[in-house]
Amino acid sequence: MAQDTAWQAPPSPARPARALLPSVLPALIVGVLAGLLLLLVSELAGRLQDVLWENLPDALGVGRYSVPWMLVVLTATGVAVGLVVWKVPGHAGPDPATTGLDAPVLPPVVLPGLLLATMLMLAGGPSLGPENPVIAVNVGLAYWLGRRLLPRAPGRVWPVLAEAATIGALFGTPVAAALLISEALAGRQAEGPLWDNVFAPLVAAAAGAMTTTLMDRPSFDLDLPAFGQPDWDDLLSAMVIASVGALLGMAAVRGLPYVHGAFARLRHPMLALPAGGIVLGLLAALGGSVTLFKGLDEISELAHDPEGWTAGEFATMTVVKLAALLVATSCGFRGGRIFPAVFVGVALGLTAHALVPAVHPAVGVATGVLGVLLALTRQGWVSLFVAAVLVSSPSIIALLCIASLPAWLLVTGRPQMQLREDGTAIR
Numbered sequence: 001m002a003q004d005t006a007w008q009a010p011p012s013p014a015r016p017a018r019a020l021l022p023s024v025l026p027a028l029i030v031g032v033l034a035g036l037l038l039l040l041v042s043e044l045a046g047r048l049q050d051v052l053w054e055n056l057p058d059a060l061g062v063g064r065y066s067v068p069w070m071l072v073v074l075t076a077t078g079v080a081v082g083l084v085v086w087k088v089p090g091h092a093g094p095d096p097a098t099t100g101l102d103a104p105v106l107p108p109v110v111l112p113g114l115l116l117a118t119m120l121m122l123a124g125g126p127s128l129g130p131e132n133p134v135i136a137v138n139v140g141l142a143y144w145l146g147r148r149l150l151p152r153a154p155g156r157v158w159p160v161l162a163e164a165a166t167i168g169a170l171f172g173t174p175v176a177a178a179l180l181i182s183e184a185l186a187g188r189q190a191e192g193p194l195w196d197n198v199f200a201p202l203v204a205a206a207a208g209a210m211t212t213t214l215m216d217r218p219s220f221d222l223d224l225p226a227f228g229q230p231d232w233d234d235l236l237s238a239m240v241i242a243s244v245g246a247l248l249g250m251a252a253v254r255g256l257p258y259v260h261g262a263f264a265r266l267r268h269p270m271l272a273l274p275a276g277g278i279v280l281g282l283l284a285a286l287g288g289s290v291t292l293f294k295g296l297d298e299i300s301e302l303a304h305d306p307e308g309w310t311a312g313e314f315a316t317m318t319v320v321k322l323a324a325l326l327v328a329t330s331c332g333f334r335g336g337r338i339f340p341a342v343f344v345g346v347a348l349g350l351t352a353h354a355l356v357p358a359v360h361p362a363v364g365v366a367t368g369v370l371g372v373l374l375a376l377t378r379q380g381w382v383s384l385f386v387a388a389v390l391v392s393s394p395s396i397i398a399l400l401c402i403a404s405l406p407a408w409l410l411v412t413g414r415p416q417m418q419l420r421e422d423g424t425a426i427r
Helices: 017-060 067-087 108-124 131-149 157-171 175-186 194-216 232-264 269-287 296-304 311-331 338-355 361-377 380-391 394-411
Strands: none
Touching (some): 017 108, 017 131, 017 194, 067 269, 131 157, 157 175, 157 194, 157 380, 175 194, 175 380, 232 269, 232 311, 232 394, 296 338, 338 361, 338 380, 361 394
8 A cells, every 4th residue: 555755745636627717717807907907006106106206396496306305295195195094985994014915805995095095105105015905905806896797606716816916917927926825825724736726826827917017017137247156155145144134124023013003102094194204204314215115116226236335325225214114014004015125135135245245246135135025024935036036047046045044943933024903913
C-alpha cells in the first residue's frame, strides 16, 4: 500500500473541466470591470492632482511645491475628505486603520463616498495608495451585481474574484493575485487541488491585469544598475538591510495604536482629518515634495539617480515617508499602505548604498522593500514578488528568499498594521 510522503498530502478529488468552465465568463467580466474602475479612479485623481499642484499655484503665482502651498493643499485635502466622511451617506466606509487587503462586503450606499474620498486623497498628496479602497469598492460592486445577475452562484465567490482582479490590475500581472490567494488558502482547509481553487480568481486577475496593461502600460522596473551574480558581501547586505527594514516597519506597527488613539480623541472627522493634513504638510516640509502622494512615481525619481542625494537625505525621506504613512492611516484618510511602504523600502535601500557604496543599489532597494513590506503587510509571497519586480534581475531572487528568513522571524507573531474596532492591534 502506498504511503503519503512528507511532501504529499492525502489526495483530494479534482473538479472536472465542466465544473470550472462556467466560472470563466463571470471572472473575465469582473476582471475587466475591476481594471476599468482602477483606471478611472487613477485618471480622475491624476487630473485633480494637476489642478491642485500645477494649474492652481501657477495661476496664483506661488511655488508649486513650496512649504506654504503644501501646507495649504494637505490641510484643504483633510477638510474635503472630512466633509465626505461626515456628510456623505455611508461615511466613506470603515476606519481605514481597521481594514486590509481582505475587504469586507460594503453596502452599495457606502461605495460612492469611499470612491470620492479616495480620489481626493490621491490628488491631495497624503502618503497612501489606492489599493485598499479600490479593492473594497470592487468587492462591493461585484457582490451586489453578481447576486442579482447570477443568484445561483455562491455569494462567497464574488469577493474573491473582485479582490484577485483588483490586485492583478494594480500590479499589471496576475502573479501577485495568485500568490496572495495561495497564501490565504494555506491558512484554511480548501476543497480540491490548489489550481482548482485558484482557477477562477486567476482568470479574473489576468483580465484585470491585461485591462490596465493594454490601456495604461504600468511598469514597476526601476531601471537600476544591472546586478550580476551575488557574492558573500551581497548576501550579508541583503540579510542586514531586510532586517533593518523589518524593524523600521515594526516601529510604525507599534506606533499605530497610539497615533490612531491621539487622532481618535478629536472625536470628529472634521477635526481629525484637517489636523492630519496639517501634520502631513509639516512632514512634507521636512522631507520634501518627493515624500508626497502614494510614492510610485516618486520611487522612479529616486532610483533614476541613486547618487543624487546624500545618505542623510535618503534617511530623512525614509523616516518622513513612514511617519506620513502612519499619520495618514491614523487620522482617517482612505487608502492603502503597500505603495508608500515600497517608497520607504526604496529610500532605505538607497540610504544603505549611500552609506556603504559597496552595497549594490539593486540589492539595497529590493531587500529594503522586502523587509518593510513583510512588517506592514505580513504577506510573504507578495512582499517577495514586489521586491523582485522592482529590480527585474533573476539572480537577486535567491538573495531575497534568504533575506526574508531573518526578517520574517522579526515580524511573525507580533502586532500587525491593522487595528480592531476598539483600537487594539491585531496579531
